[in-house]
Amino acid sequence: MMNTLSSDNPNELKARIGEQQQQIAALEHDLEEMTASLMQAWDQLVPFLQENPAENEKNTDLVPLLETAMVAVEAPFGALYLAPLGERAATWFTLPGNVLGLAAVSSILETVMRDGSTISARDVALWNGRPSLWLFTPIKVGGVIVGAFGVGQDHPTHEFTSAQAKIIARMTERAAGRLEGVALAKSQAREQALSQELQIAGVIQRSIQPLSEPAVESLRVAADWRPAEDVGGDAWGWVKQGDDKIAFFMLDVAGKGLPAALAAVSLHTALKMALHLGMPPAKALAIVNEEVYDVYTAAGILATAIAFTIDLTDCTIQIANAGHTPVQIRVNGVWHQVNASVPPLGIFAQIDPIPHTTKVAKGDLMLVYSDGFSELETPNGLWGGQGIIDAIPPTFVDPYSVVGAILAAAELLMESTPLQHADDQTILCIAVQ
């Protein structure tokens, strides 16, 4: 019981004030300990309250916490507000259910959310119109106010004591901790799902690359395909057009992850099919572009593609290039470059690639690569087609040696130049023999 201060003696009064301050401090200390004990009891109790303790960190149900707060401060009402977040709508619930409408406290919650301060509100109308007293405390997760925790009294003339406010503050911290745990669990689940998606994308991308180069008497073909860590959209392939012609293609879908891998698969299939049907390279690209245009426009993606045929009877090469890196052809020891004649697929509804025709002979080389090589950074700018050609010793005629020399030079560049942007690398070298 509290004594009243009625002495006229200043010293005695001072001494008694001091005593009472000590008593208050002791009471506050006791309260802190009680709160701590309550929290410990809560932590021990929670696993038994839940059906599956292993899923604790995913349990978003904060009702038991609210109930505990109500019991601790002897408040008959409780309320929880969680602000809308992403696709999740705002959450509002009360104990007992619907005892207080959100509209009745919307301006109070707005202030709590805006200022991050605890607010005590009088004369708040309950569902039956009766006035009540409420205390709302902001829930902060990672420094951001995500909602408010509230308790209510049906004695509007009373005040919440500082001790009760402290208990509510501690409970609110607990609620924030639980929400943080849930957010962390969700984030981990998202990361896991993303990682699985990337693995699937990698498998899909690998599945469409040819298992072997074509075995043709007059040609030697070497190829190498290296996916970037985070999966891109490179692919290549070949298909015979009758007995006398062979068609090759290479494509690069701009983008990464599952969307790029899926787009690469469908584009690979479409191109292979068009060439398998005997279409010339330019027509194959034009037809495939018509097919993918709408989808690519909707998805905001594009793909570079190159297709070419080699007539095995007279070694005539016909090339069509839609936005892909240039083709390099070494004829009689001199390099020639064949640039794209139309932009990548998916930009215009219709394209009309201009076919480039050239004849090659024994000892000539043809080099097709993706921008994972040409866009490697060197101290003097991008590696480019010239850098790639410079990496090939002039005496090299074997395509495997050529590809090996380019790969070795590229690896050296990637090791020596920090912060290289990782991209898929695909290279195809064809030698006439």
Added chain:
Amino acid sequence: MEILQEVNDGVTQLRLNGRLDAQHSAKLKMALQDESHRWITVDLADTTFIDSMGLATLVSTLKTARQRGGDLILMRPSTSVKTIFDLTAMDKVFRFAPNIFVATQMIDAVRHQKT
């Protein structure tokens, strides 16, 4: 990549400083999300590099601008960046201007045609 943005007379003027690549393309998309960006100029004078994802983002931005009834003009690409446009035949997709005055005139011409 840093994006400097201002709007003058209904034209959104962007200046892209640094690399427009897979890592930074989303930033450009975000900057132009609002429906009000119909007439756009993109100054590439300080753009050091554009990769295929960067090109895809510019194409997507162009398509969106045209769907909104507007247009996009590129300005002052460096020699190395212009080479990327040329090699991929993307110079056939975009219209280029040497400075903001010419870019604005090109946009005004299209605006007048539409009205």
